[in-house]
Amino acid sequence: MSVETTMTSDVVGLTRIAPVSRRGFMSATAAATAGYTLAAGPVRAEAITTDAKCLQTGDAKIKVGSEEMPAYFARPAGNTRAPVIIVAMEIFGLHEYIKDVTRRLGKLGAFAIAPDYYFRKGTDLTKIIEIKDLLPIVNAKPDAELLSDLDATVAWAGSQGGDTSKLGIIGFCRGGRTVWEYAAHSGSLKAGVAFYGTVVDPANPLWPKSPMQLAPEMKAPVLGLYGGADTGIPVAQVEQMKAALEQNKKTAEFKIYPEAPHGFHADYRGSYRKDAAEDAWKQAEVWFKKYGVLS
Helix, strand or coil: CHHHHCCCCCHHHHHCCCCCCCCCEECCCHHHHHHCCCCHCCCEECCCCCCCCEEEEEEEEEEEEEEEEEEEECCCCCCCCCEEEECCCCCCCCCCHHHHHHHHHHHHHCCEEEECCCHHHHCCCHHCCCCHHHHHHHHCHHHHHEEEEEHHHHHHHHHHEEEEEEEEEEEECCCHHHHHHHHCCCCCCEEEEEECCCCCCCCCCCCCCCCCCCCHHHHEEEEEEEEEECCCCCCCHHHHHHHHHHCCCCEEEEEEEEECCCCCCCCCCCCCCCCHHHHEEEEHHHHHCCCCCCC
16 A cells, blocks of 8 residues: 555544444435535534624635645634634645634634644645545645644735744644644644644655654643544553653643544534543643643
8 A cells, every 4th residue: 555545544534433324314416515625424403503693704815935825714803813713624625614613713712723734735625525535635735834834824824914922733633643743843823722633644755743742842731632443543542642642741641532433523423422522622722721822
């Protein structure tokens, strides 16, 4: 199996969830119309929808070298110095769930930005309907380029009046791995929250160090939120990450939801677990407040 088509542990966790009945789910046409990526599977009819009341929301173009990276943002209307939180997406692109999470953070008082850092491949990931067709794109993203894209996102937020001295990052699935990687990279980051992010990578020359290997280099406190029933990221691996961080005297906390599978926060998928998702979101808010991102 090539690097491009490797089933990473986050993808394994996504695909090894017991099948769900189609009852209570949108049709494929309705899901696509609502802005969800069909490769993620059936979309729940009760997916959470957050309005934009009292928010400024929209699409943006962020300068990265000679190119422009698409992004979606949400911020409190009229707040020119809101703290900045980057939203690191799953492998499914900048679809409605990620946009909704961005608005939820805006409601908490943040200038939240979700950059579409897979844009260089020229393919709209939200239009892909099979995970196997996503893998060659997302697995080919070099970490060095990813981190540079995130730095550019922060710089753009600052140029738009965001308070980058209060910088956070939150990510889901592959985006959870991104949180760990960015926490080891950025000296400006105040705090990160990783939802079920991979901590051990398969061999990939484009990903020089896994989060586990980066434990000694962590520069910001990270909250790790994981499912005890995740079939791709075993609890033992999460415990190893915790031990590695403790050994290197790094600030991190972990919460494992025993019955929750991978993707338990993804309210548009059958993996959603309401109790775990709501508690984890509260934990994330508390974490960002504790470390001065949110007030």
